[in-house]
Amino acid sequence: MPSLKKLVGALVILGGLGAVAGWVLSAPVKLGPEALAKLGPGDAAKGKRIFYAGGCTSCHARPGSQGDARLELVGGLELKTPFGIFVPPNISQDAKDGIGAWSVEDLSNAMLKGVSPSGEHFYPAFPYASYARMNPADIADLYAFLKTLPAVAGKAPDNSLSFPFNIRRGIGLWKLLYLSDRPVVSFPEGTPAPVMAGRYLAEGPGHCGECHTPRDFSGGTRKNEWLAGAVAAEGSGVVPNITSGEGGIGDWSEADIANYLETGFTPVFDSVGGAMVDVQRNMAELAPEDRAAIAAYLKAIPPHSNGYPARKPAAN
Known part of the structure; x- marks a missing residue:
């Protein structure tokens, strides 16, 4: 019985220490x-x-x-x-x-x-x-x-x-x-300036990865599938793969991407839809060089296959 009491006591102490550590580690941290x-x-x-x-x-x-x-x-x-x-x-x-x-x-x-x-x-x-x-x-x-x-x-x-x-x-x-x-995608020294500018816009203020990257069970983005497409956070739709991998936009040129961000039209003259309508409207307000930089970045990042499960064909 004394041994059991000691074990229970130790577990209580460990639990308390864990709670204190969790409280400290979870504290909000402001800028220095x-x-x-x-x-x-x-x-x-x-x-x-x-x-x-x-x-x-x-x-x-x-x-x-x-x-x-x-x-x-x-x-x-x-x-x-x-x-x-x-x-x-x-x-x-x-x-x-x-x-x-x-x-x-x-x-x-x-x-x-x-x-x-x-x-x-x-x-x-x-x-x-x-x-x-x-x-x-x-x-x-x-x-x-x-x-x-x-x-x-x-x-x-x-x-x-x-x-x-x-x-x-x-x-x-x-x-x-x-x-x-830290940036998600690393580029070697000497990478063209438009790619680097596009990285800043797409990974930072543009927050493209928030919708276009698959997430894990806790809601964090899977950086190893960056911009590979994902199941939409709302509903049952999907957000497309915007890398050059299978299922992505590999057949789009930089000019195609920049034009899509400006006009909302794809290379085959389909039009932007869903939540991207409002995003594209915002992108159209940017300078041409900003849209070109985002396009250069998207063509330079690692390609990935679609990051969302294949959709079942509709029943006949």
Whole structure:
């Protein structure tokens, strides 16, 4: 009996130590002084480029909005995923319901570290796992541009998540596995400048991998199948393979890709569809050299076969 009591006591102690370690490791981590020093004064004109490259309107504009209404970032779109329903918040300049009271440091911590001004983890439905690869100066530029947009009152509904996904603290452990500022694809010295520029746009603000890369059981992207296509986070559809591998866009030229991002038409004159409609609309706002850089990057990355299960043919 004494031995059993000792064993139980040891297990209790180990369990307690494990809980303490988990609590410490899962703590939100904000940017340090060195990163904050790189923010700079911010340039709204440059920030407009980052705004569209980052696809801010795709999630934060009022669902179904058109024209100038797409700049009213009131949120409210429902993202239905296996983990629950995520609702992008109001990020307009409204000081109460939006982010009008945020500092540039607040926005930087949100985008690069996934941490709110109050010190809580954001859920990675907000694609900070990609934004983490961005330059702090670009965040400052984006902040300056957001300040030019309208304030819109109205708080978006809360997320609807079941246990254990409603425990934000656990996101800290997820970040230890998946949050990094390192590029996904490594290129040798001497790689053409457009490819490198495209890597920054596609892997960082453009967050292409968030939809086009398969995910593991915990929702992290499988870097060894980067941009190979994936089952859509919502519904039963698929997001296409955009590498040059089997099932991908190997027969598309760089000019084809750049034209698709500008016009929405494929090389065979099919048109963009689904969630990509809004993404393409954002890409069309970029400069031609930015679209060309993304195209150069996509043609330079490792090819992969489709990253999603083959779809069964429809019954006759």
